Amino acid sequence: MIQTETLTLLEWPRLCQHLSTFAATKLGVAAAQSLALPVQRQETEQLLCQTKEVYELENRLNITLQFDGIQDIRDALARADLQGILAGVDLLEVATTLAGARQLRRTIDDQEDGEVPTLLMLVEELRTYPDLEKEIYRCIDDRGRVTDRANPKLLGIREKQRTTRDQIYSKLQKMLSRNSNAVQEAVITQRDGRYVIPIKATHKDLVPGIVHDTSTTGATLYVEPQSTVGANNQMRQLLRQEQAEEEAIRRQLTEQIAAVGLDLLRLVDICTVLDFATARARYGYWLGANPPRFVDWSGANSRPVDESAPSLPTEKIVLRQLRHPLLVWQQLQEAGQAVVPIDLTIQPQIRVVAITGPNTGGKTVTLKTLGLAVLMAKVGMFVPAREPVELPWFEQVLTDIGDEQSLEQSLSTFSGHIRRIGRILEALEQTSNSLVLLDEVGAGTDPSEGSALAIALLQELADKAVLSIATTHFGELKALKYQDARFENASVEFDDVSLSPTYKLLWGIPGRSNALAIARRLGLKPDVIEQAQKYVGGKREDLNQVIAGLETQRREQAEKSAEADRLIKQAEFLYEQVSRKADKLRDQERHLKAQQEEAVQAEIGQAKSEIAKVIRTLQRGKVSGQDAQQATAKVDQLAGKYLPSQQKKAKPKPGFRPQVGDRVRIPRLGQKGEVLSIAADGDTLAVRFGLMKMTVGMDEIESLQGEKVQKPERSMPKTPVPPPAPTPLIKTSQNTIDIRGSRVMDAEVTLDQAIATGDRAIWIIHGHGTGKLRHGVHEFLKQHGRVTRFEAAAKEDGGSGVTIAHLC
Known part of the structure; x- marks a missing residue:
């Protein structure tokens, strides 16, 4: 009973209704709307594998699973099994279902081994009976009528x-x-x-x-x-004869169907599983969700033999940028407000989290979001959070959210909560591998007694449940963290300036009381505020100031952490860029050396061959001095040809003087850069390559043609020459990439590679579509270090379906 209450409180039926809209058949719609929770982790893993493989097919391989013609023929199969005679429409639905299942199996069978092993194993049991399908189509037309060709007598x-x-x-x-x-x-x-x-x-x-x-x-x-x-x-007699003959034909087809009824029932089940898996994959793609990984929480699946708590898990829960799926639906389908994501990172030793903060701050939404995320993962769905998505597999999700006040049963709010919590504790006697979500624990009665009851209840849950999340207004619950290492504090952030919550979840920091601050900002009489402050006491105000200081420190640390992450990403990008170029240069050097060695060996062989000819000529007859002189001259000639003297070496190229805007090479770094400025003494200059700027000496650079710098005379300073006008940008196949149909994550990898190897600009073809891919491309370009600006292409080059990124 408590499990059913939980699903209702978390609005699970509403999510299932949303999921059903992504199904292609009535079978899939029914499966989504009556979705049952798996009782074994192996079942969840199987469902998740199905979802992942369909997702891979449709989004990486661009192969869409088609369910055309597949119908719910279970009632027709039941009538056939009872020796009833199926109508023409029923027979036609059986034929279209067989055809649709056959096409579905062919699509999956066409995939390479190892790409979709779960789906291949599933369709191995699919028997489509093409002969039966062909016979039905021969006897029944598209309107469900028996055709003339079904029987010569009928004709x-x-x-x-x-x-x-x-x-x-x-x-x-x-x-x-x-x-x-x-x-x-x-x-x-x-x-x-x-x-x-x-x-x-x-x-x-x-x-x-x-x-x-x-x-x-x-x-x-x-x-x-x-x-x-x-x-x-x-005419009436002929009509009766026609009806009798049609009935005989339909009876014959029905008997053929009844003979393979069990196989057809299995076919319907497999098609339902495939359609349901496809609905989960398409819903996950629409949500921008990611596949979960179930972490190992040791001791979570078994009860302890003594009264001590179960052994603690070894991996933490990680749910970053987690969004409520129903709120995402409101935002995208019903033009609702933007969804504020939350971050949940729970360390393995934590058993109870107490969330504090103001009303309407998002505490209850946090509970529901976590509960839905756990249930979605349990039924093989993707979770709307950023990768990695790591959470345990819970046998039960138990909740007490909302008001259970009932006039008919004479129940107050407090009584309703206590009864539901009692049912939760009874359910925990069956298994400790449960997630418990409590909203406003201990509320609805005297604050002192409610606080005491809440503390006792959370301590009981710390012993009996794997993880419990509770929201509260009681300040006493904030101190549990400092008394028991299994407890953790969290709070919803509150903006003192706007007097409104930000809906962001802060970890490790309890929420501070804002009642007096809000009253003061809203203009309540100062003497009333001061009198209330006396009743509260100075210690409470001191605690609020400490908490406020912690929140400020956290915000500063978050900003510094974000800046550090950005710098690290830039450094990693530069390192990868330099490494790729260094590898490329090394490959080119090895290739040139190999070519040179081959050329030298060929010349040596040629020289040996011609010298051998000279020797053979001398050996033919009596050698005179003149012959020896001529042979020596010939060898000297060959030496001059294959062993050129030092005088034949290329003369060093004349020097050059770099100017601002010129591109130069820094040999010791293997980089090309642009001259930004030249020192007054002419000995050093500032160079930019990529995102880096550095000062180098004139003797450390050379032109792109290999010319060394020629230092000018001190007495003859030169006026800087303005940089040459840039050549116009021209779109070619080398600077154009097509990412239509790609996921944003995959497109970012392709873009990064294109930008790293690009020169001045690249053309990015992303198409129009829903606009999601274009938005993701623009967000990526904004953060990339080499991109100076980007803009939509001209109308003749694709307009808003193409973005031009200008590179530094």
């Missing part, structure tokens, strides 16, 4: 029907023409399956026959002329 009956119908129409048309004055309207219609014509009641004797119906006013009689009675009788 003959229908041909006789058409002939008989033509005879009846011919006779009736002639009769309408001959008795035009007696006819109310020149039409042929049917009554009770027999063809009749409308005759004026005043002229009924002109057309003898059987009257089958009368108009509302009685002015028109629907008469079957005597001349067509025999043909109509024959």
Whole structure:
């Protein structure tokens, strides 16, 4: 019972309704709306694997699972099993389901081994019976009617029907023409399956026959002329024969379906599992969620043999930038307010967290967000938080949130809370592996007694439950952290200037009382405030000042931490950039050395070959001095060709004088940079490469062509030459990247590589779509160190679907 109450209090049915909108079939919708919580962790792991693999298929491999034609045929299978005869529409739904399942299996079977092992194992049991599908399509048309080709006998009956119908129409048309004055309207219609014509009641004797119906006013009689009675009788017999033959065909198809009914039921179950997994994956993508990892909380799955607490877990809970999924839905679907994410990082030794803070500050939303995150992970869904998402697998989530006041049961708010907490403690007797969420614990009664009860209850939960989160206004609960290492404090931040909460969760800091501060800001009489301050006492005010100081320190540390993270990322980027360029230069050097060695070896071989020819010429006959002289000259000529003298070495290039704006090379760093300024003495200059600036000596640089700096005469200073006008940007295939269809996370890696190797600008094709990818690209470009600015491309280059990033 308490588990059902928990799901209602956390608005779990509403989340399931949202999830069902991402299902493709009625089967998937029903599975999402009646979602049952797994009782074993292995079941959760299986569901999570299914979700991950579908997510991989649809977002990394761009393969969409199609569920066209798949219907809920379970009722039809049950009727077939009871030897009933299925209607044509039911038979058609069986055929379309078989076709849809076959296409679904083909899509999954086409994937490479190891990409989707869970899905492949699932569809191995899928039997689609193509022969049965083909037979149904042969016998039943798109409207669920039995076709002429189903049976030769049926075809003959229908041909006789058409002939008989033509005879009846011919006779009736002639009769309408001959008795035009007696006819109310020149039409042929049917009554009770027999063809009749409308005759004026005043002229009924002109057309003898059987009257089958009368108009509302009685002015028109629907008469079957005597001349067509025999043909109509024959038509009725043919219709009965047709119905009997159609029924025989449908019975035969039904029997074939009943023979494989168990396999078809299994097929429906597998299609439901696949559709439900696809709905979870698509919902996770829509939320911008990430897959959870279940951390190992040792001792969480078993009760201790003595009265001491269970052994503590070894890994912490990490949920950064966690968002409430229902609030995300309101923001995106119903134009609600932006969702403020929360950070939850709970150390392994913590068993109870007490959250304090002002009303409407987000304490209750925090409880519900954590509860929904745990439930979403438990059913194999992604959690709307930043990676990594790490949390335990809880057997139970138990909550006491909201007011359970009941006039019918004579329950006050306090009584309602106590009864629900009693049910929670009873449930904890079954398993300690539970998450307990308590809102305003101990509220609704005398503050002193309520505070004492809250302290005793939280100490009991510290012994009985793996993790408990409680919100409270009682200041006494803030001190539990300093008495028991299993307790932790948290608070929702409050802005003293605007007198409103920021909805941000602060860890390790208890919330301070804001009542007197708010009253003072709102203009309550100062003497009343001072009198209230006397009742509160100076120690309370001192405590508030200490807490305020802690909050200020925390904000400063958070800002410094964010700045440090930014600098670290920049340094890592520069290091990676320099490392890549150094590796590239080393590869080029190795390649050039290899080429040079090959060239030298080839020349040596050629020289040896030509010298051998000279020697063989000398060996042919008697050698004279002139021959020896000629041979020596030939060898000297070869030496001059393959072993050039020092005079043939390239002369050093003439020097140059760098100017502001020139690009130069720093050989000892293997970097190219831009000259920012030159010292007055002309011996040093400031150079920028990437995000770094440094001062180097003139003898440490050279031009891009390898020219060393030629120092000018002191007596002849040079006027700085302005930098050359930049060449216009031209879009090419080398400076253009296409990231359409990519996730923001994957696109960032591609962008980082493109920016690192880019020269002046790159064209980024992201398309229009929902705008999420474009927003993610712009946020990434804002933070990148090499990007000086970015803008939308010209209309002929793609307009707002393309972004140009200018690089430094």
